[in-house]
Amino acid sequence: MSSDKTGQLFSVDLMKEEDLPEILAIEAASFVTPWTRGMFQDELRLPHAQCLVIRARQAEKTQVAAYIIFWLVADEVHLHNIAVRGEFRRKGLASGLMNLMRDIAGQAGADRQTLEVRESNTGAINLYRRCGFVVKGKRPRYYDDTREDALVMWAEVRQNGHHE
Numbered sequence: 001m002s003s004d005k006t007g008q009l010f011s012v013d014l015m016k017e018e019d020l021p022e023i024l025a026i027e028a029a030s031f032v033t034p035w036t037r038g039m040f041q042d043e044l045r046l047p048h049a050q051c052l053v054i055r056a057r058q059a060e061k062t063q064v065a066a067y068i069i070f071w072l073v074a075d076e077v078h079l080h081n082i083a084v085r086g087e088f089r090r091k092g093l094a095s096g097l098m099n100l101m102r103d104i105a106g107q108a109g110a111d112r113q114t115l116e117v118r119e120s121n122t123g124a125i126n127l128y129r130r131c132g133f134v135v136k137g138k139r140p141r142y143y144d145d146t147r148e149d150a151l152v153m154w155a156e157v158r159q160n161g162h163h164e
């Protein structure tokens, strides 16, 4: 549990089916092609998918502030989705979730982390670089909607903290 200057309390929790309406609203505001409810439901059922949320609580109001979904397969962790509700961005929530992913991967014995990101998504690319990821390749026209290229980024699990 942590808090910010405005008195919001933040806590990490497992994603639940009841979170999906809020998550779908964050998706719609965050992505050109948002994931559907069915895609989230599939992830919630997969044993190797880790689905986490950060809840923000102030007074009596609790809302989903951020979420992350990643797969742990053999010695590798693959980031599938991460987003932060607009009003909670640039408060370190995504960095916190990325660090948590690395810690869970480390505890599970994984040693590599990977992800794909749109080449134009400079905010996310900055975040990943800060978390120790480096560009290892490109998948041409990876995204069906805009035909944009994906950057493939990698990081060692043991690599620690921020790289500024």
Ligand SMILES: CC(C)(COP(=O)(O)OP(=O)(O)OC[C@H]1O[C@@H](n2cnc3c(N)ncnc32)[C@H](O)[C@@H]1OP(=O)(O)O)[C@@H](O)C(=O)NCCC(=O)NCCS
Residues within 6 Å of the ligand: 030, 031, 082, 083, 084, 085, 088, 089, 090, 091, 092, 093, 094, 095, 096, 116, 117, 118, 121, 122, 123, 124, 126, 127, 128, 130
């Ligand atoms: C990308 C995203 C997850 C970042 O979440 P966040 O909680 O705001 O990120 P953090 O506060 O942990 O940011 C850590 C660092 O990443 C970099 N960063 C994050 N967002 C950035 C932006 N919009 N522009 C430039 N740099 C950014 C900064 O270096 C930042 O540190 P600083 O705030 O001290 O400058 C969020 O903007 C988001 O939900 N975007 C839409 C969904 C998305 O693109 N997801 C990634 C798909 S691959």
